[in-house]
Amino acid sequence: MPPAVIIPTYNESDNIERLVGEILALPIDAHVIVVDDNSPDGTGKLVDDLAARDTRVHAVHRPAKVGLGTAHIAGMRRAFELNCDPIVTMDADFSHNPRYIPVLLAGLENFDVVIGSRYVRGGGMEGRDTRLRVVSWGANLFAHTMLNLKAHDCTAGFRAYRPPVLESIDLDRIFSNGYSFLIEMLFLCQARGWRVGEAPIIYEDRRAGTSKISRAEIYKATYTVLRLTYRRMRRAKDALLGHPP
Numbered sequence: 001m002p003p004a005v006i007i008p009t010y011n012e013s014d015n016i017e018r019l020v021g022e023i024l025a026l027p028i029d030a031h032v033i034v035v036d037d038n039s040p041d042g043t044g045k046l047v048d049d050l051a052a053r054d055t056r057v058h059a060v061h062r063p064a065k066v067g068l069g070t071a072h073i074a075g076m077r078r079a080f081e082l083n084c085d086p087i088v089t090m091d092a093d094f095s096h097n098p099r100y101i102p103v104l105l106a107g108l109e110n111f112d113v114v115i116g117s118r119y120v121r122g123g124g125m126e127g128r129d130t131r132l133r134v135v136s137w138g139a140n141l142f143a144h145t146m147l148n149l150k151a152h153d154c155t156a157g158f159r160a161y162r163p164p165v166l167e168s169i170d171l172d173r174i175f176s177n178g179y180s181f182l183i184e185m186l187f188l189c190q191a192r193g194w195r196v197g198e199a200p201i202i203y204e205d206r207r208a209g210t211s212k213i214s215r216a217e218i219y220k221a222t223y224t225v226l227r228l229t230y231r232r233m234r235r236a237k238d239a240l241l242g243h244p245p
């Protein structure tokens, strides 16, 4: 079955055509599913034009900007409809270079989920100023430590999943709608015992357009980590006392 590459977009008109072109040129014959939230800059229209020219391109249109997490879920649902296997998610801004997609797919021979990781040997960040590096490193360390996650890059959106992993998770019940979806998803993958691997990537600064991450998203991510930590501790306590979960 063909793999799917899911790309959430909001105002990515300067990136999306080139990115889709580069993915279609890879020797993996992937379907590309772009989930656009009615971007004012016309990204959705560009994707419709691409879809009219190539049947491997699919546009999922949502009426308003309702979050990165739910965009990933909408893309996953379309990938299921298309019977795609495996399922890759990535950003539209070239921070996730498409040349790594085959590497993530190859990793699924040994793992159920593979993360394109900045924080394993051979990985890193390019072009970021020191402040942003420290912020993303700190956010990641916070999630990694509090939730006892085994992966080193817990906030990365560049991932390949085997479909049974996604089927094992009730996507409707995921609490996070924004960026913290990525942390929650990884937490659930680990809790269900799936094998999570990491492949090193060099994360590049976005090529064009502006960042969509807001201060509110950072607060929400902190809340998500604390909420999941509480859940983890309550479960551990119940297990210790012999209560059913």
Ligand SMILES: Nc1nc2c(ncn2[C@@H]2O[C@H](COP(=O)(O)OP(=O)(O)OP(=O)(O)O)[C@@H](O)[C@H]2O)c(=O)[nH]1
Residues within 6 Å of the ligand: 007, 008, 009, 010, 011, 012, 035, 036, 037, 065, 066, 067, 068, 071, 090, 091, 092, 093, 095, 206, 210, 211, 212, 213
């Ligand atoms: N559909 C949809 N896409 C979104 C939304 N928020 C962000 N995105 C997309 O998600 C991807 C990641 O967003 P970015 O703004 O690049 O966030 P980031 O990579 O964490 O931050 P930067 O490093 O500053 O770029 C991009 O492709 C965005 O266009 C949203 O609410 N809906």
Ligand SMILES: [Mg+2]
Residues within 6 Å of the ligand: 091, 093, 095, 206, 211
């Ligand atoms: Mg980005």
